[in-house]
Amino acid sequence: MSNGIAYPVFRTPDPALALSVARRLMEFGRVEEFSRVSAHAEFHSLPELHRVARELPAGCFRAQEVCGEFDDVPLAEQPALVVGVEGADLPSDPASYEGRLPVEFDLYDGAVDSIEDAFTAAIGPNRGEINWRNLSWPDVPAQGLYSEHTHAEVTLLFNTRTRDFDEQTGDHTVLVHVRSVNIDGRQRMEPQAQWLAARTGLTVLGPGQR
Template identity: 60%
Template sequence: MSIDIAYPAFCAPGLPVALGTARRLMEFGRYEDSKVDVFTELCSVAEVRRMARELPQGRFSGQWDDKEFDGVPLKHWPPLVAGVLGPDLPTAPAAYEGRLPVEYELGDLPVDSIEDAFAAAIGPNMGWINWKWLYWPDVPERNLHGESTHAEVTLLFNTRTRNDGRRQCGPSMGGLQADVLHMDLTSVFPRLNGPPDLLQYSSEDSNHLSPW
């Protein structure tokens, strides 16, 4: 069994450069079955409701303790704990007590179907866009075979890693203004002559896009 290892690759201070760079890297490994997932943690009821207005098709799930519903059938769980779509979110403020941050997610979507709308909607919240089911091509001259097991590209928002375990609300959640590209460098860059050959970013972009 193998374990995925992804590394922060680039850091950009704004969405246009970050999203454009992520897409160039993704296109390097994209094929017909590639998909995209999006995820964010919403730290206030106001942000939950705003996201529900802007992207109501996602699933919202509140926090809960492992022992909170021991022996309770799923059908009797509070809707926000079981997970609901935007139009079904509870309206009573009491339903959100102890449930923040609320997780929002959409998965297994076609590439280019959600990325722009999600990037515009995420605001100060921690989250990511993850392109998966990619395929890094063969490079015979470097003795590299095609690889898909770890072929993913992730664009992070307001966090340094997908697995930082913070799960808290407060100033730190929105403190990072950089957008970070996260990926398995050991699979991708040996297939290139270095990142610039693939990215082909403009001179203006290169002033802002920096290696991590």
């Protein structure tokens, strides 16, 4: 089983500009009727959670649970907020969220251009990402690069610089994904990320992340 690795190629405090750049890179590998887009975010405050739920009501919102908390509880008997609810069904009682923040948000496998603008407008100061997958990077024989489909993706990170959302930042980062081929501690496919970035006037800004 192969793995992918993602390289940062653009960073800006302007979310609209970050989306524009990410789209330009995505369009280079877009496959009509096949490429898909998803979005993910996490919310650490109830005001932000409910604001975004009003703006993106079709998303799935899911609260945290203590590890093993519902191991022996049938799914039908678990709290709806833990299983996952749409924005309109989020509880209004603050007590429902005690010990359950952050609440995660997901929109899965939409058509390209179906959710990107609304998500970018709604994300505000919260950490999140848009991910485009099922792209296709071309063969570049002169550079010794091969076509890539399985790991051809573009990700736009909001207010964080890693896909783990482990640090809040005031900027937004575009990542290009390629296949991970690690030989003697060196990533052999980093030149593909560099080549892809250059095609859209960008450059690799730092090491790859999984």
